[in-house]
Amino acid sequence: MSWKTLDDMDLNAKRVLVRVDINVPVEGGRVTDATRIERIAPTVEDILSKGGRPILIAHFGRPKGKVVLDLSLRIVIPALEKALGHSVRLIETLDGAENLTAEAEAAEVLLLENIRFYPGEEANDPDFAARLAALGDIYCNDAFSAAHRAHASTTGIAHLMPSCAGRLMQAELEALEAALSHPKRPVAAVVGGAKVSTKLDLLSNLVEKVDSLVIGGGMANTFLAAQGLHVGKSLCEHDMAATAREIMTKAAAEGCEIILPADIVVAREFAENAASETLAVHLCPDDAMILDAGPQSVRRVAQVLDGARTLIWNGPLGAFEISPFDTATNEAARHAAERTRAGQLISVAGGGDTVAALNRAGAAEDFTYISTAGGAFLEWMEGKDLPGVAALKG
Template structure:
């Protein structure tokens, strides 16, 4: 995934060119209003650069899951307005992404114009990566720019198929993300560690197995840590655990030992008899959870242990909280370890790359979202990268396609 294997905007003069820009405008909407503008804000630098340099920017994106049908409430029209507000530039919304409507709008564009085409998933060909749809999208433009790492794990017409018909480039957001990921696991400063939290080992199994091959320290937190503790023979009371994953947890622990990977589990836990905010709590050793009690957060000794471990790292990958951070006081371990990671990052001692699932929310809750080296908003794509999977939307950008489309 090294930077010399795909083109960036440094190699593109967009003036007068029709640029098909794959963005991710799949933002959360509540009661008709966008509740989080992060994905739109992160697209602004690429769109502004292309527009300012005289490119004719044709933005395409999916939105929600209309399953190949036109669903009016899943239209990108309100999102297009929000995008215009963010870039400070008039944006024209086009109520289709294919056919005469789209072509007429594109043909009418002048240098610097920005249009947003309608939801690509209104067509069944999008998610099927239909070659005809990919060709039709490509016919609208001279070059293709993918700035949607968050959709790069899907081989869809607008993320993978279209790149087979046009000279293709990584947008600035995609470039930043790929460089951050490269520095986190592909070519990291060592020692490199990972913190993985979450509810279930079963949903993070491939991720854990891939990380074991790449990191020097792997800390497991959240409810999934209970499964590991139970696998060690500890009674975890009524804590959430996966009985059917105990053998798997033992295999992971054995593999970590064989590879010399330092596998860190909670040494103490904050527990309660009730799953609710402000419930009475007790802190006990991880091997002393009484019957009827459940572990809901890592304890202070675990926080101290992780703080010591962080001090010995140069790179940290973070995915998932250490406890039920949505319910105080079970947010304490996540908050304290996140703040220490942020402190080391700001001091220039640690490179921190985080993302996936609840991680963004947990880091925002801890007040350190902007203090890490890079926080990915990609969700599924970030997780699949952590699992070591091929990301079609990235692979198709690679150097091999340059021969087909020399500039």
């Protein structure tokens, strides 16, 4: 590892500035999913147990450098205190952070108000970063999900003081390095979703790194069409056909096998329990939509998983949100989970739809690691340097 962790730092009696991601969904004045909050608990507990004083830095929504009362972090404090098991004090201004009151000094954990209320944050203003750095002795980044942003609290501050990765950041980096940088081979990837155009960099990088690439979802239709197959009224980027062929040519040159659906599940309407039929891939009717991969395709994916030691998963294989078009995603995910549970596969997954799909399949808990980082996860998989990670390397 080229970056330090909390184990490398002397935290006793130190003020530790901790960049966290607690940008959680809120409805009716309360947090509806505290997963991101719960995942920072090990870092905060570690700092406290080693005599440190955690000062949390976080964003919430997109206030764009202005104070927006509806985007105050005050709303997350009850969920934060529950997850951490410690009292949390909100510091409403930087002036307040620089001149703490007796009540604030007594709190176990401090939380700075929404860092994106300040224009200097997203501008990565050096003076603003210096002002933040002056609040602490050590910087700890535990927000991998914000690591693809070159902001003051993710990169600027890291260059100004001793810095390390928090436990969540550490787990994320170790999982991703195990999956892509130093994987056990063979390596398989499952990439699905609606559009090829949004995952060009990802596909281009993966064909250089993996042995087998399963393509599903709407983007598989684009690859099928690029091979001259009819896809009816399916979601398909016909203008990306040449690009799809280029990716297939590159994969062949790199020794990466691309697996596309061999059979398809089609319907005339996109609706729950719509009438559907399973056909060979070349028999899609002109008036139908491909909404899932068929059983023959699922068996082929299972064969790929059986031969793999490492799996990277991003995106569903079909319209997983509605039955029966969730079948391929569910069955493949459960097979990957079973192989992982048996100790035969290292499985790493990430991306918004991916997490939802694996949860729906009941497979998420058995995957080796599931990233909630979204954009940062994708950029890492695309082979890009993330500013927030690079800054920790000093």
